[in-house]
Amino acid sequence: MTALVIAMDGPSGSGKSSASRGVARALGLRYLDTGAMYRAITWWMLHHGVDLTSPAEIAARAAEPELTLGVTPDESSVTVDGADVTAAIRTAAVTAAVSAVSAVPEVRARLVAEQRALIGSGDIVVEGRDIGTVVAPQAPVKVYLTASPEARARRRTAELTGTTVEAQRAAMARRDTLDSTRKADPLVMAADAIELDTTELNLEEVIAEVLRLVKERT
Ligand SMILES: Nc1ncnc2c1ncn2[C@@H]1O[C@H](COP(=O)(O)OP(=O)(O)O)[C@@H](O)[C@H]1O
Numbered sequence: 710m711t712a713l714v715i716a717m718d719g720p721s722g723s724g725k726s727s728a729s730r731g732v733a734r735a736l737g738l739r740y741l742d743t744g745a746m747y748r749a750i751t752w753w754m755l756h757h758g759v760d761l762t763s764p765a766e767i768a769a770r771a772a773e774p775e776l777t778l779g780v781t782p783d784e785s786s787v788t789v790d791g792a793d794v795t796a797a798i799r800t801a802a803v804t805a806a807v808s809a810v811s812a813v814p815e816v817r818a819r820l821v822a823e824q825r826a827l828i829g830s831g832d833i834v835v836e837g838r839d840i841g842t843v844v845a846p847q848a849p850v851k852v853y854l855t856a857s858p859e860a861r862a863r864r865r866t867a868e869l870t871g872t873t874v875e876a877q878r879a880a881m882a883r884r885d886t887l888d889s890t891r892k893a894d895p896l897v898m899a900a901d902a903i904e905l906d907t908t909e910l911n912l913e914e915v916i917a918e919v920l921r922l923v924k925e926r927t
């Protein structure tokens with residue numbers, strides 16, 4: 710197979726991580742979770758007491774944290790300055806703060822450059838919000854996953870403890886608005902992406918549909 714980039718974008722809970730891992734496993738490709746990079750920088754900012762209401766302060770510190778990322782579907786650990794933050798970046802505190810940090814252009818410029826370096830010559834599934842539009846606009850396969858707000862909230866709630874579908878739905882709606890209305894690289898479907906509504910599909914069906922698209926387009 711020639712070098713391949715599969716761009717998987719969409720909002721939280723649409724199924725990006727699970728589908729991307731499944732597709733990468735099926736095709737023997739690498740896997741890059743760009744959301745984990747924004748979460749890791751956010752964890753570092755919280756850990757260092759950076760004022761997240763100040764984009765200028767976030768921008769001034771954006772180059773400091775050192776990230777390392779596993780890029781295989783079965784081993785996607787994340788470290789920041791040598792500390793393993795794989796679990797810590799999934800906490801509610803990080804989830805609530807990540808949209809503010811990822812709206813800062815200096816954060817995005819840094820991470821987009823690192824993402825392009827990790828993508829290298831390809832053979833990788835890359836998931837995020839701006840992969841098909843900004844990070845890898847040349848990707849031959851671009852999928853934009855969606856699902857109803859209800860389905861997305863139900864899926865996320867099932868993974869967490871101490872929350873409700875209603876609370877998750879509200880938190881996701883807030884993050885959707887912040888992510889899709891920011892000036893820098895907003896969440897938007899690429900003109901040449903295929904939209905896949907996963908509301909009524911199970912994970913196997915989503916993976917099969919992406920594999921079909923890959924076959925058709927490469
Ligand atoms: N098509 C699907 N049907 C039902 N549950 C799904 C589907 N796709 C993903 N899930 C589940 O929903 C949750 C969120 O999926 P995830 O892949 O993390 O979404 P995202 O990366 O878009 O936030 C996970 O627990 C996952 O197992």
Ligand SMILES: Nc1ccn([C@H]2C[C@H](O)[C@@H](COP(=O)(O)OP(=O)(O)O)O2)c(=O)n1
Nearest residue numbers: 720721722743744745747807811837838839
């Ligand atoms: N390419 C990306 C990936 C994520 N982000 C930002 C916006 C998202 O709300 C956060 C977290 O992304 P992540 O994919 O981990 O979020 P979910 O697992 O879908 O809840 O990071 C981004 O701005 N650009």
